[in-house]
Amino acid sequence: MPTQPLHNLPDGWPQAETVDNLCQNLAAVRARIATACERVGRDPSTIRLLPVSKTKPEVSVRLAYAAGCRMLGENKAQEGYLKWESTSDLSDLQWSVIGHLQTNKAKLVARFANEFQALDSLRVAESLDRRLQKEGRGLDVFVQVNTSGEESKYGLHPDEVLSFLRAVPVYSALRVRGLMTLALFSAEAENVRDCFAMLRDLRDRLRSDVPVGVMLDELSMGMSGDFEIAIEEGSTVVRVGQAIFGARGTPPNYYWPGPSQ
Numbered sequence: 001m002p003t004q005p006l007h008n009l010p011d012g013w014p015q016a017e018t019v020d021n022l023c024q025n026l027a028a029v030r031a032r033i034a035t036a037c038e039r040v041g042r043d044p045s046t047i048r049l050l051p052v053s054k055t056k057p058e059v060s061v062r063l064a065y066a067a068g069c070r071m072l073g074e075n076k077a078q079e080g081y082l083k084w085e086s087t088s089d090l091s092d093l094q095w096s097v098i099g100h101l102q103t104n105k106a107k108l109v110a111r112f113a114n115e116f117q118a119l120d121s122l123r124v125a126e127s128l129d130r131r132l133q134k135e136g137r138g139l140d141v142f143v144q145v146n147t148s149g150e151e152s153k154y155g156l157h158p159d160e161v162l163s164f165l166r167a168v169p170v171y172s173a174l175r176v177r178g179l180m181t182l183a184l185f186s187a188e189a190e191n192v193r194d195c196f197a198m199l200r201d202l203r204d205r206l207r208s209d210v211p212v213g214v215m216l217d218e219l220s221m222g223m224s225g226d227f228e229i230a231i232e233e234g235s236t237v238v239r240v241g242q243a244i245f246g247a248r249g250t251p252p253n254y255y256w257p258g259p260s261q
Helices: 019-040 058-066 077-086 103-112 122-135 158-170 189-206 227-232
Strands: 048-051 071-074 094-097 115-119 139-144 174-180 218-220 237-240
Touching: 019 048, 019 058, 019 227, 048 071, 058 077, 071 077, 077 094, 077 103, 103 122, 115 122, 115 174, 122 139, 122 158, 122 174, 139 158, 158 174, 158 189, 174 189, 189 218, 189 227, 218 237, 227 237
Parallel strands: 048 237, 071 094, 094 115, 115 139, 139 174, 174 218
Antiparallel strands: none
């Protein structure tokens, strides 16, 4: 039977309120990753699980750390920055910003993030680079591609990606590691799969044409409800929030695909 999305669980994703809850949820997600890999002959060790703590309080971040998480994803730069400040005692905890970024928030990302997964503008690239140069830091970045064709979603049109990748190396503090996308939020598996397959095929076509130093090894695709399909289509990074931390109290369109605040 074809893999189906899990966007609408009857009882929602249960809240993780203890370290044991987090460990159990992490183990369940890793088991789903392993099963998806087995279906397509992939090694589970080639998939990076990025737990996403957006909307969750500091206590959840600390529970995740106690459960072994050492990098967490945040959608909004300001929310991530505040969590970084409040957990500064966790010196080896790293942060990935995975949501759309306004140029006036670039200074926050340059200060605290280890990774930015939603680069889709040369204005943002310039702002990040300038701030990173001042901080004396570099930043791993993924270029976001709009594979669904939805106007509500951010990301470059697939036809714009090559020219964008050729322009990015001038910003020397940015290290391009791969591509990222958001699939259609759909119960129809093939509609979701098409988005992921499009990003993989685009990456494969562009690999021989990108400048030296631009790496396209990584594909960040898949969230709690669809990451198995993403893995079947070649994802190397899955961004999983609710299946690990529990359901959020805000509607999906508050954080996804709307703009960062």
